[in-house]
Amino acid sequence: MEWPDSRSRVAWWAVALLLGAITAWVVLTYIGTFVLGLFLYYVARPAYRRFRPQFRPSIAAATALLVLAVPVVLLMAYTLAIAAQELARLQRTVDLGPLTDQVEPYVNVSEVVQDPAMLLQNPDVVNAGQLVAEGALGYVPLVGTALINVFLALAVAFYLLRDGDRLGRWIRETFDDQQAFLSVYLREVDEDLGSVFFGNILNAIAIAVVAAIVYSVLNAFAPAEGIPYPALVAVLAGAASLIPVVGMKLVYVPLAIGLFARAVLRGDPLWFPAVFVVATVVFVDFIPDLVLRPYVSGRNLHVGLVMIAYIIGPLLFGWYGLFLGPLLLVVIYHFARLVLPVLIDGDGVDAMPVSVDRRDDGGESSDADDAVDSDPA
Structure with a gap:
């Protein structure tokens, strides 16, 4: 194929810019869906x-999503829906001040999922089902939009799993330079994104879901009022787990003190706040941290930068800022750490302050390694 002349090249560059602008507009319009898909x-x-050695790529990708991604989405969606209902009740009794504008969009849609406690207390199964149907029918457009976005996110995750090696090879052949700057840069970004997404954020989601279950069970046996707003407290504990050092203790330690003080002042049994502390430490704090610690311990980012990204991301972008904030941090951080010094000094790739032999996930090579170092199987 002959290379086009200068006039044709200008025309093709105009087409490339137009297509690039359209692609950027689509990605920015559905940026939340794409970053959710990347997280999944x-x-x-x-x-x-x-699963890949035992199954074909498509079957392995679909199975992996069904085993891990779909349950995570369903459990977290229901937990957030119940937490939104409790937030709406809290807003009716407490002035949230400057936080009102931030929580208002989530409070307005909180009735789409009925409180399971109310449904269980309703002896009429038909009436309970009618309550669910009436609540859902009023939000068909919202639910439909949410399902479409979740489906697109799962599709993005599916094709990244199945065709990630092929995409990596295309990037290498199209954009890589002879000194392998891009290969090293993508490898570092891939490793830290795996640590941030699979380690930190999945750990926060697991804590929120487990805490919601544990606190709801405890409230079923509470001698008095029990834990106030259990699902909302669980979500706050999951979000606080992203903060280094103290983590979810910012949530459950003050709550435990409040439960003990309430029991003493009202003369309620002290066993309930004691059980709350034991259950939180064992099932909410210790076990999730023990299971997911190997995926967090290999993190190379500064903990302060990660904390800032987790806080600023949702404030700037909304719900998907929880995923987009860390993504931007990883991309910018490694560009400033690896590429920028080389661009300023004009040295080769050997000057990049990184070991190209780093591995994640128990010694296995990352997808970026597979994509840039070898052809797909």
Whole structure:
């Protein structure tokens, strides 16, 4: 194929800019869906690697998503829906001040999922089902939009799992330079995104879901009022787990003190706040941290930068800022750490302050390694 002349090249560059602008507009319009899909990809990738030797790529990718990604989405969606209902009740009794504008969009849609406690207290099964149907029918457009976005996110994760090697090879052949700057840069970004998404954020989601279950069970046996707003407290505990050092203790320690003080002042049994502390420490704090610690311990980012990204991301972008904030941090951080000094000094790739032999997930090579170092199987 002959290379086009200068006039043709200008025309083709105009077409490239137009197509690039359209692609950027689509991505920015559905940026939340794409970053959610990227998160689900990193969540399902360890399972995909286990299934890949036994199944075809499509079957392995679908199985990994069904085993890990879909349950995570369903459990977290229901937990957030119940937490939104409790937030709406809290807003009716407490002035949230400057936080009102931030929580208002989530409070307005909080009735789409009925409180399970109210449904269980209703002896009429038909009436309970009618309550669910009436609540859902009023939000058909919202639910439909949410389902479409979740489906697109799962599709993004599926094709990244199945065709990630092919995409990596295309990037290498199209954009890589002879000194392998891009190969090293992508490898570092891939490793830290895996740590941030599969380690930190999945850990926060697991804590929120487990805490919601534990606190709801405790409230079923509470001698008095029990834990106030259990699902909302669980979500706050999951979000606080992203903060280094103290983590979810910012939530459950003051709550435990409040439960003990309430029991003493009212003369209620002290066993309930004691059980709350034991259950929180064992099932909410210790076990999730023990299971997911190997995926967090290999993190190379500064903990302060990660904390800032987790806080600023949702404030700037909304719900998907929880995923987009860390993504931007990883991309910018490694560009400033690896590429920028080389661009300023004009040295080769050997001057990049990074070991190219780093591995994640128990010694296995990352997808970026597979994509840039070898052809797909």
